[in-house]
Amino acid sequence: MNIDLQGKKAVITGSTVGIGLAIAKSLAQAGADVVVNGRSQEAVDKAVAAVLSAAPAARVQGVAADLATASGCQEFTARIPDCDILVNNLGVYGTVPFFDISDEEWQRYWDVNLMSGVRMSRAYMQQMLQRNWGRVIFIASESAYNIPADMVHYGMSKTAMLGLARGLAKVAAGTGVTVNSVLPGPTLSEGAAAMLLASAPEGQTLEQAGVEFVKKHRPSSIIGRAAQLQEVANMVAYVASPLSSATTGAALRVEGGIVDSI
Structure with missing residues (x-):
């Protein structure tokens, strides 16, 4: 099995560290042209260097923009007008007792974890549909099913993400565009x-x-x-590839069997 992404452009949101950076490295190693993203230029420059270190022959760009905002998404998509693979990885998490979560914090989790994916998918999916090929991948979490009592707002946002991804998969029904969620556990x-x-x-x-x-x-x-970062990135690389053409609307778990479901 050979994952070949030559000629494909991949955008990975929130990809200066962690799972997002590991995904960027894996897609670059598979031959994709990669665009990394973070809020500061310094972090983006470091991420570009890290991807090039892992895949010296890759073509890598970096765009500093806050994709939790509508203006940040507009700025990003103006600079990167199209892509073949969109990985909606941007997210925040943290433990907070439910009774201490303010309205502002609820809104922040909604904007960062969900609306960034809504806006980026809206910007890029139509072009994918016109070309009849594309991959939209949401990095969700096992917490979408297994809602943590000390991170209710986080779990809620990830559950909503699964609904968004499933709905977008139906929007792309009958085409070469697939939409899936990948659910890491503790990584x-x-x-x-x-x-x-x-x-x-x-x-x-x-x-x-x-x-x-x-x-x-x-x-x-x-x-x-x-899980190791690479174990999550491996799943994303497969879902991003032409090999996964019959997988869409799925919630693919890379969480070590935490969710007790057949």
Whole structure:
């Protein structure tokens, strides 16, 4: 099986670190022209360099824009007027007791985690439909099913994302455009690493800290550990490729079996 994305342009939102950056590297290694995104030019420049380090022959662009806003999406799409693969990865998360979540914070999660994907998909999907080929991929979360009590606003936004992706797949019915969601579980990103190691006993490795977190907070996990970034990126690379042409409207889980469903 050869994942070949030569001649395809991929836009990955929120891709200066973590899962987004891992996806950008994987798509570039598969031959895609990659566009990375973040809010600051410094972060974007670092991400471009990281992708080129992983895929020296790749063509990589970076656009600094806040895609949680309508104006940021307009700025981005004016600079990058078309793409073949859109990965809606931008997102925020954090633990907050429900009774402490303000209206402003609810709105922020809605704008960042959902409306960024709405606007970017609206900007790029019509062109994909005209060309009769395209991939729209939403990076959701196992929390869309397994709503955390201390992150209700986050889980809600990811559940809404699954509904959006399913609906857009139906918009593209009968065409060469597919729309899918990928659902990571706990993953050893930079943000997760900082959180895990801050509370880990001295001498404990990141992987060991991930195992302890999963045992305590996601005990239904079948693999019994946190995922590596590359494991999530591998799924996205497949879904972004021509090989996945019969997969659409799906919620594809890369969460180690946490969600107790057949």
